[in-house]
Amino acid sequence: MRHVTSKVLLIAIAALGITMVSGSAGVSSFAQEGSGVPEGFKKGELAPLPSAEMIEAGKRVYFTKCVWCHGVDGAGDGPAADRLWPRPRNFNQGTFKIRRTASGELPLFDAKKAVEAENDLFATVTHGLPGSAMPSWEGILTEEQRLQVLSFVTTQLIKDRKFDDKATETQTVLQLDEMKPIPVSKESLEKGAQLIVDKKCIECHGVTGRGDGNAFNLKDDWGFAIQPANWHKCWNFRGSRQDPYNIKNIFRTFSTGVSGTPMPSFADNTTVEERWHIANFVNSLCERDPEGNPLPIDPLTDKPKVNFVIRSGPVLEGEISDDPENEMWQKRERRIVLFGGQITHKPRNFVNRIDDVWVRSLYNDKNIVFLFQWDDRSKSVAEGKLPWQPTEVNVENYGVKEQAPKTGEGDSIAAQQSKYAVYNDAFAFQFPVKWQELPAPIKPRYLWGDQKYPVDIVKWEANGTIKAFTGTGWDQDFQDRDDYTEKLKVLKQEWKDGRWTLMISRPIKEDYDEDTYFEMGKYIPTVFFAWDGHNGDAGRKMAVSAFYYTVLEPPIPRETYIYPTLIAIGVVLLEGWVLTRRANKKKGKV
Amino acid sequence: MKVLIGSVLGGLVVVLIALLAFGVLPATSLKLVEGYMPMQMLVELAGSVAIFATVSYMLSQGGIQLPRFWQGILFWAYILLYLKFRVYPPIPFSVRAMYGTVSLIAVFMWVSSNEEDWKKFKQPIMNVLDANTGFHKGLRTVYLVLLPILLWGFSYSSFLPNLDEPVELRTVHPAPPASTKVHGKTFVLQTSQNPYRVNPEGKYDQEYSNARIVEQAMGRLMKPDANPWDEKAEGYLKYVREGGEIFFQNCHFCHGDNLNGRGLHAFAFNPIPANFTDPGTIAQLQETFIFWRVSKGGIGLPNEGFPWASVMPPWEQHLTTDEIWKVILFEYWHTGYYPRTWD
Numbered sequence: 001m002r003h004v005t006s007k008v009l010l011i012a013i014a015a016l017g018i019t020m021v022s023g024s025a026g027v028s029s030f031a032q033e034g035s036g037v038p039e040g041f042k043k044g045e046l047a048p049l050p051s052a053e054m055i056e057a058g059k060r061v062y063f064t065k066c067v068w069c070h071g072v073d074g075a076g077d078g079p080a081a082d083r084l085w086p087r088p089r090n091f092n093q094g095t096f097k098i099r100r101t102a103s104g105e106l107p108l109f110d111a112k113k114a115v116e117a118e119n120d121l122f123a124t125v126t127h128g129l130p131g132s133a134m135p136s137w138e139g140i141l142t143e144e145q146r147l148q149v150l151s152f153v154t155t156q157l158i159k160d161r162k163f164d165d166k167a168t169e170t171q172t173v174l175q176l177d178e179m180k181p182i183p184v185s186k187e188s189l190e191k192g193a194q195l196i197v198d199k200k201c202i203e204c205h206g207v208t209g210r211g212d213g214n215a216f217n218l219k220d221d222w223g224f225a226i227q228p229a230n231w232h233k234c235w236n237f238r239g240s241r242q243d244p245y246n247i248k249n250i251f252r253t254f255s256t257g258v259s260g261t262p263m264p265s266f267a268d269n270t271t272v273e274e275r276w277h278i279a280n281f282v283n284s285l286c287e288r289d290p291e292g293n294p295l296p297i298d299p300l301t302d303k304p305k306v307n308f309v310i311r312s313g314p315v316l317e318g319e320i321s322d323d324p325e326n327e328m329w330q331k332r333e334r335r336i337v338l339f340g341g342q343i344t345h346k347p348r349n350f351v352n353r354i355d356d357v358w359v360r361s362l363y364n365d366k367n368i369v370f371l372f373q374w375d376d377r378s379k380s381v382a383e384g385k386l387p388w389q390p391t392e393v394n395v396e397n398y399g400v401k402e403q404a405p406k407t408g409e410g411d412s413i414a415a416q417q418s419k420y421a422v423y424n425d426a427f428a429f430q431f432p433v434k435w436q437e438l439p440a441p442i443k444p445r446y447l448w449g450d451q452k453y454p455v456d457i458v459k460w461e462a463n464g465t466i467k468a469f470t471g472t473g474w475d476q477d478f479q480d481r482d483d484y485t486e487k488l489k490v491l492k493q494e495w496k497d498g499r500w501t502l503m504i505s506r507p508i509k510e511d512y513d514e515d516t517y518f519e520m521g522k523y524i525p526t527v528f529f530a531w532d533g534h535n536g537d538a539g540r541k542m543a544v545s546a547f548y549y550t551v552l553e554p555p556i557p558r559e560t561y562i563y564p565t566l567i568a569i570g571v572v573l574l575e576g577w578v579l580t581r582r583a584n585k586k587k588g589k590v
Numbered sequence: 591m592k593v594l595i596g597s598v599l600g601g602l603v604v605v606l607i608a609l610l611a612f613g614v615l616p617a618t619s620l621k622l623v624e625g626y627m628p629m630q631m632l633v634e635l636a637g638s639v640a641i642f643a644t645v646s647y648m649l650s651q652g653g654i655q656l657p658r659f660w661q662g663i664l665f666w667a668y669i670l671l672y673l674k675f676r677v678y679p680p681i682p683f684s685v686r687a688m689y690g691t692v693s694l695i696a697v698f699m700w701v702s703s704n705e706e707d708w709k710k711f712k713q714p715i716m717n718v719l720d721a722n723t724g725f726h727k728g729l730r731t732v733y734l735v736l737l738p739i740l741l742w743g744f745s746y747s748s749f750l751p752n753l754d755e756p757v758e759l760r761t762v763h764p765a766p767p768a769s770t771k772v773h774g775k776t777f778v779l780q781t782s783q784n785p786y787r788v789n790p791e792g793k794y795d796q797e798y799s800n801a802r803i804v805e806q807a808m809g810r811l812m813k814p815d816a817n818p819w820d821e822k823a824e825g826y827l828k829y830v831r832e833g834g835e836i837f838f839q840n841c842h843f844c845h846g847d848n849l850n851g852r853g854l855h856a857f858a859f860n861p862i863p864a865n866f867t868d869p870g871t872i873a874q875l876q877e878t879f880i881f882w883r884v885s886k887g888g889i890g891l892p893n894e895g896f897p898w899a900s901v902m903p904p905w906e907q908h909l910t911t912d913e914i915w916k917v918i919l920f921e922y923w924h925t926g927y928y929p930r931t932w933d
Contacts, residue, residue, distance in 0.1 A: 064804060064810070065848065072819060078838065080842060082839075083839060133854045137848075140810075140850070142809055145808075298857070300852060302857075308755045311753055343844070343855060343903075344903040405840075406839075440758075441756070441758040441896065442893070445898060447901075521753075523756055553753060556750065559749065560749040561746070567742065568745075571737055572738050575734050579719070
């Protein structure tokens with residue numbers, strides 16, 4: 001609270017200083033001449049306060065929809081709060097992340113304007129904050145209702161500041177809609193790449209922008225752990241406004257900063273041109289398809305659209321390369337697998353820091369090889385020996401606990417992040433044993449199978465071990481399969497700049513009774529698991545996917561060419577027949 | 591007369607679209623809104639038919655007669671495009687193909703309803719076949735060459751091994767068991783009642799609680815005089831709040847802040863979690879059915895319900911019986927639905 005006011009004061013003094021200096025000597029290169037306003041911004045008017053009716057109506061919306069996370073007094077301490085990370089916003093201080101106003105200022109809000117460009121808070125409620133628990137309320141609340149609830153929040157729950165207080169508040173608005181982005185070009189990207197080094201972006205966001213820089217020491221204004229954004233997953237940008245590949249959003253965030261977090265505004269030390277170069281570069285890092293087009297985003301989830309089939313490609317001759325840069329891997333289609341936290345059985349994982357993995361696969365006559373690549377801000381290897389056996393799954397007794405529902409701020413999940421004991425990063429995938437005998441679509445239990453339908457699990461850990469297990473239930477210890485473990489191979493394991501690359505080879509055919517027996521063209525149910533050692537993940541506390549299917553793509557059979565050709569020939573004959581018939585008929589008539 | 595009505599309607603729709611295009615009406619009114627979607631689509635389809643009638647009426651008044659052949663083709667193409675691009679969430683190709691075939695047959699019936707129409711319809715085809723003019727000759731040659739090539743391509747791609755996701759249809763609400771045992775106590779589904787659905791006298795009272803659930807209008811807001819967060823809230827409303835607290839500590843991760851199945855982890859699932867605001871879920875079910883589903887989770891489903899496709903935990907592992915009943919109470923309150931009764 002004091003922090004915020006002092007910041008405002010500082011800005012006010014700074015603004016005053018700039019005005020005086022530029023007025024006398026004109027040395028400020030970034031501010032517009034004489035105005036004291038950073039380039040690209042303009043002074044705005046404070047909006048009038050909402051009417052009493054709007055506030056009263058908004059209270060009703062708030063206590064139906066919002067109170068559950070944001071709490072009765074808007075302190076971000078509703079019933080859901082202690083198990084959420086990021087923690088729900090504490091409205092009391094009036095600190096809001098996504099704005100078009102200058103750093104330290106209140107966001108744009110006008111209860112009479114349902115226009116996103118003139119109403120930051122309205123845009124936030126409309127689109128939600130992707131990557132957090134704040135959903136999009138568009139289609140649920142009407143525009144009027146969204147304005148009402150914001151009227152209530154801004155007047156009743158923001159306690160330290162007043163939206164119409166001319167003595168303390170100013171509005172300096174980024175003129176985003178009037179600005180023209182600099183088109184993407186090689187030069188622009190090169191300048192952007194240099195600027196993120198010069199402006200020290202990489203200190204937090206990491207040299208490749210995967211958010212792996214200063215990832216474990218950052219705190220927000222309330223003392224909760226916070227992570228730098230991963231530029232490769234733009235769909236998780238809070239300020240993406242459900243339009244993640246739009247560079248204007250990046251430009252805005254960079255220009256105004258993210259209040260309450262260590263992300264500052266760069267309005268005062270970059271030119272508008274430089275900001276566009278940075279936005280172009282950051283946007284260019286976001287994942288794209290092989291043609292370089294943005295990934296299709298599912299509007300229901302704000303995540304990339306998922307195809308639940310992992311296609312393994314045939315390598316007809318020779319060995320499968322262990323180099324991910326090799327042409328055979330680069331040409332191979334990659335598919336995204338999305339992870340949720342394991343929130344079914346204790347200890348539940350409410351916060352999964354690994355939320356996707358890119359999978360590629362190739363096979364030859366002997367082996368099938370999987371290439372997994374996932375972002376993890378830290379390489380985690382446990383110090384010393386872990387207290388449990390690799391086969392043990394019930395690790396609650398060793399201190400791997402789930403977050404209690406009501407702990408208060410101090411022990412909430414947001415405060416606990418970055419404080420966990422460090423275990424091994426790990427990755428696993430499972431297939432049903434004897435899937436050929438499961439009448440489709442029956443599958444085993446997604447979490448390590450069940451008594452009736454056991455699963456074949458391969459688990460790799462960051463200390464370099466790989467093991468084969470049989471799973472017979474979520475609470476049943478794994479059974480070792482040492483004979484099969486010997487046949488598994490880690491072809492590559494590397495953590496670099498916030499990303500794991502892992503390549504695992506396993507035999508196509510082994511003992512039918514115990515091991516997965518891969519057949520071409522068949523749908524083999526597959527589940528993926530990932531553990532982040534710095535998230536305290538171990539045992540059942542992990543990230544897990546839904547059922548996917550692994551399919552070994554058969555080489556294209558000869559029939560695929562023969563039959564269509566026969567059909568085409570048949571069509572030509574048919575055409576001849578129709579034409580002759582028509583001609584004969586006409587002749588007959590004549 | 592029919593044409594006149596049609597054109598008036600169509601005219602209205604054209605005006606409506608113009609208003610939308612020029613921003614007089616908010617652009618969001620074009621969006622399909624959850625829960626209202628089927629009605630919206632029916633209105634739109636009716637509107638489209640009216641537009642077609644109007645356009646062809648106006649054209650014929652203006653002396654331009656669009657050939658029946660092109661009318662048929664255009665209408666069919668419109669339906670296909672509508673199904674592909676307008677309907678949301680997208681429907682799979684197989685279903686679209688089915689609708690496409692049905693509408694093709696409908697178009698055929700329309701164009702061949704009498705001898706004259708049929709003649710008009712097939713005239714352009716015959717013209718091309720006969721190739722009496724240079725233009726038709728050229729067209730015929732193009733068709734004769736293109737047709738085998740296109741068919742080759744089409745059959746080639748259909749002969750390629752198809753590795754799409756298999757379609758698996760599950761029974762969403764399988765028949766429940768007669769009774770279920772939770773925390774050592776047996777609950778008979780036909781006779782058990784939610785112990786927290788009570789009036790101020792402490793008696794089970796659906797009418798009392800139904801009068802205090804959220805309103806079934808856009809936004810589904812609570813009744814102004816029935817705020818569970820009111821400090822003085824007692825009985826039913828207090829239990830709703832307690833149920834909400836449990837929901838937001840355990841369930842919203844999947845079922846979402848608005849109980850619409852779009853929680854924080856929902857994107858990872860297939861199928862995505864149940865949407866309670868949809869009239870096809872809890873609104874259709876008895877409270878004890880929900881009690882059974884919540885207590886026993888995905889594992890507890892019979893095979894036709896695809897227990898392996900649900901990660902729903904057996905909540906008896908995490909919650910007490912009382913907590914489960916309270917969560918159910920909250921879910922009905924928050925969605926504004928009445929639980930179904932057994933009779």
